[in-house]
Amino acid sequence: MIKITLPDGNALEFDAPVTGRQVAEKISPRLAKAALAATKNGKAFDLDRPIEEDSEIKILTFDDPEGKEVYWHTTSHIMASAVVRLFPGTQVTIGPAISKGFYYDFDRDKPFTPDDLEEIEKEMARIIQEDYSFHRTELDMDNAKKQFSEMGEDYKLELLDEFEDEIVSTYTHDDFTDLCRGPHLPSTGYVKAFKLLSTAGAYWRGDERNKMLQRIYGISFPKQKMLDEHLRLVEEAKKRDHRVLGTQLQLFTITDEIGAGLVLWFPKGAFIRHQIEKFWYEEHFKNGYKLVNTPHIASIDLWKTSGHLDFYSENMYPSLELDNTTYQLKPMNCPFHIMIYKSDIRSYRDLPIRWAELGTVYRHERSGTLHGLLRVRGLTMDDAHIFCSADQMPQETRRVIEFSLHMLRSFGFDKFNIYLSTRPPKSVGSEEQWEAATESLRNTLEEMGIDYEVDKGGGAFYGPKIDVTLEDNLGREWQCSTIQFDFNLPERFNLSYIGSDGKQHTPYMVHRALYGSMERFFGTLIEFYGGYFPLWLAPEQARVLPISEKHNDYARSVADQLHKAGIRCEVDDRSEKIGYRIREAENQKIPYMLILGDKEKESGVISVREHKVGDHGQSNIDDFVRMVQEKVRNKEIFESTTQTEEKS
RNA sequence: GCCCAUGUAGCUCAGUCGGUAGAGCACAUCCUUGGUAAGGAUGAGGUCACCGGUUCAAUCCCGGUCGUGGGCUCCA
Secondary structure, three states: OEEEEOOOOOEEEEOOOEOHHHHHHHHOHHHHHHOOEEEEOOEEEOOOOOEOOOEEEEEEOOOOHHHHHHHHHHHHHHHHHHHHHHOOOOEEOOOOEEOOEEEEEEEOOOOOOHHHHHHHHHHHHHHHHHOOEOEEEEEEHHHHHHHHHHHOOHHHHHHHHHOOOOEEEEEEEOOEEEEOOOOOOOEHHHOOEEEEEEEEEEEHHHOOOOOEEEEEEEEEEOOHHHHHHHHHHHHHHHHOOHHHHHHHOOOEEOOOOOOOOOOEEOHHHHHHHHHHHHHHHHHHHHOOOEEOOOOOEEEHHHHHHHOHHHHOHHHOOOOEEEOOEEEEEOOOOHHHHHHHHHOOOOEHHHOOEEEEEEEEEEOOOOHHHOEOOOEOOEEEEEEEEEEEOHHHHHHHHHHHHHHHHHHHHHOOOOOOEEEEEOOOOOOOOOHHHHHHHHHHHHHHHHHOOOOOEEEOOOOEOOEOEEEEEEEOOOOOEEEEEEEEEEOOHHHHOOOOEEOOOOOEEOOEEEEEEEEEEHHHHHHHHHHHHOOOOOOOOOOOOEEEEEOOHHHHHHHHHHHHHHHHOOOOEEEOOOOOOHHHHHHHHHHOOOOEEEEEOHHHHHHOOEEEEEOOOEEEEEEOHHHHHHHHHHHHHOOOOOHHHHOOOOOO
């Protein structure tokens, strides 16, 4: 007899060996039916693999993240076997489950076409129909290498070379065998609904020096309805894409007549940006920052001294020759702030110095990485540099982290990821400097009790950093705030301050941006709000809609009163029906529509309609003004805005 | 940068198996003055991204350039 302990603490006794499936059957027929795999002592385990000794067992269904992983990973094996059936000679490489689905990378001369995908789907359907069981085989390294060498699977051999385990496992269904840790679904028939979504080129191991493989992405579910729902949600998400909303709401455009990655801010977008910047200035003054302003180009010598020419040149635009001087368009603001520091003798009494600038920089990002507002070539950083003494450093980093979180929360963000980025391969400074600086940042994070992940090798060339990322609407992560330690520039520029001991010391330096850049922050805001900007940001807070021509005068007098109260509103008195004009205001995502007809005119009130919600009924003007002012003051966000749009 | 896809009116998209293009919305004018998401009529609007090639003829086929989209380790 062996003892099987369940997640709820209850224990069941079985004759050994027992399988996860038998355990599930004992618990309930429903669980047995939904069971996909198990975990044994916390590690994923095939449902039909014998358990010989006392264990903690959890049965995995599609509701468990690990269950989904098994489901998707198995589907990727099914896809691989279909591809090998249809296109003999294709080498398989790796095919993991990812957060939403799976992919598999193949080495094949010809990329897959959409027609190929259809064929592959049909073949997968056959393989699922034929319901092959998955068999796990364990073998030692020599045999594994022999087997995959005979199969001609070079990539698997490369993987095997890196494994440290003595025993590896393979999974076989039908006549397809793949090197795989597992576990898998019991059989191919477990996959009920799937779809291949896209193809892409992907470098072997993500390294562009390696061969480009052909990747196929897909997803699967235990029910067709779940697949349909998933596809619907993806479609809905596309409507919140900042590029789509940017056009629809006339916020910005990027056109090749200007250049890739260069943004034209339309009046409405520029207004929102202005509000964001105004808030930024106010908060920076409150937090002890002073403003500076600096030019867009500078003598190339500055960039030689700073090290940018050596370490950042691939992202820099070519230099300009003029009057026997070579100028360089700036990719960063830091050297300028440093020169301001150097313009005077600094005392320890002056520190910390905090200088901020909305500084526009140009970076030649690789063409394939450009993406709407989220990765551009001309951008305005909400930059600042802090110069301080060594012992002020922990305090200053802490202040910046708190400041950053305060700023982001003011916009309603409450979900972000925080990373500690360590030394990259191409970088300056000694090992000791990196070690000390990284530890300092780590300590600050830990003292503040902040959860973070380590991004190994993700630091700037001049020092380690803390990054805050926000996710876009399709789950892609983008860097927002960044707080970077720099022990390079103060040395290169020979910065100093006079300490209380009367001697010269080198200051520490922090680079930081809280929004990251105005462009990217705006892009994430558009998606976060789904275009429904909160009142304090909305370019037009209310639209006044007279029912017919005879109410135009009243409409104008209402608009006047609102203007005087500081509310941004327009009158739409075009000779269109009220329904039409409401529809237009809704499409433009204008927060309030004020409908004015005979009833309102007579009693001197307004009828208030809120976007996405509908008619709120009548209100007097003062009450409405107070309500709007209150929401503006609180930076209140519309509840409906952060939810997925219903289908319209 | 690399792989694949793609570029037609302001926007969203049809279309031409090679004979210089079409819809809806938006826009303009007129009619309509209408109570909470599309009233009607008429009209204007395109070097079919750009450069080159094949052809009697190219928006369509071919090559190149530029742009855009998806992707380029969430490791067996």
